[in-house]
Amino acid sequence: MNYYHEKTKFYVAVDCIIFGFSEGRLNLLLLKRNFEPSKGQWSLMGGFVRDGESVDEAAKRVLQEMTGLGNVFMEQVSAFGEVERDPGERVISVAYYALININAYDRELVQSHNAFWIDINELPELIFDHQEMLERARNLIKQKASSQPIGFNLLPKLFTLTQLQTLYEAIYGEAFDKRNFRKRIAEMKFIEMTDKIDKAGSKRGARLYKMNKAAYRKDRKFKL
Amino acid sequence: MNYYHEKTKFYVAVDCIIFGFSEGRLNLLLLKRNFEPSKGQWSLMGGFVRDGESVDEAAKRVLQEMTGLGNVFMEQVSAFGEVERDPGERVISVAYYALININAYDRELVQSHNAFWIDINELPELIFDHQEMLERARNLIKQKASSQPIGFNLLPKLFTLTQLQTLYEAIYGEAFDKRNFRKRIAEMKFIEMTDKIDKAGSKRGARLYKMNKAAYRKDRKFKL
DNA sequence: TCAAAAGTGTTAAGTTTACACCCATGA
């Protein structure tokens, strides 16, 4: 009754491409590996899928172990299955990207893993096919961020329009016109003005906005 | 020196969502399973990844075994890793979609596997999570076909503009204006008019066009 | 001769882009 006998089994891993946004720049949380294999080199955060755990769950677990964060926006990029992608052993890896609010993670936990936030434009060389995973993730985000409001996962709950614009400029790698940008935001009724003012970014202070997810589910018009 | 010991290994499979286009309709090549597990039910075409073979290669092999076709346009959809997705055993599956010219496959081979072309709007229930794989693939194609000329893989080398329009209408599930459609095609210089006429589709005959891939690589402006 | 599919331009509506100055505040 076992139709699966004599098929080969494989190690299956997950690798997490963790994006954060800080001071107008996109950052990645990367590991300076203080363990084998490839000790001393930079890599994404990864781990093996365990018995009784779905692949999605494995990715969430790895992220949780590294950052202390649960309930994070995370999506699969793709499976990577080249035979020699990991020179040590045959490992099939499923890549995920995560968008996190860079103020919310557990600093000690991250430090204890020897992980660092690296500006996405100043990346070191990465092991295996992690570079390729990262590029795929960046392209995915670029596409996806233009038609769905996923960028907000990178911001605090309350944000200024300048922060939002800078974020999108970082994602796309190009500058936008301030007035045109604000016109588009004004059309999206689920990006709601609050009565709070942020005084950190300027003397005058800037209006804080918030994303109303329930309102988005009703309207669903998003384009940036 | 083995950093991978005591990790769990998994069966890894591929499943292929094979699209064809015929008489104005999108079709899927589905298996009426005459083997266990789930004998008698409908499924996508799948197979296990083998030792020494990349996951992409496994997908190509499965397609080749089923249709006799090599060198087919094929892309990964996603990995599917729920614990109970296959009720028999834990199997992690990577889904791929393929776009094939419905005139070119090996009919006997397909018949011998008990496979059938089914209109995409009249699909039977599928086993496991194959329905979800299919929906993901359809969405992917919709998106991708709008910005890259992948649709041509579903057509013969020479095609009429009416065929091309009908194809895109089938992909998007909506009708287009004929004049506006042709205006857009005319702007894409890599869709080249030939001196041949198709007399099969109408009495008057329709001009045949072809896709010039080299010209596309230079220009790369595509939007439908 | 007529049914059936092929082929062909123009105009209005809507969307996108470019662009410059005043405001409020803390140092």
Add this chain to the structure above:
DNA sequence: TCATGGGTGTAAACTTAACACTTTTGA
């Protein structure tokens, strides 16, 4: 008082959408 980032509207350029008739030919 002045340097800094916050905030605001309009007009031109471009893109998209709507729309109907003539042509060709085999049955």
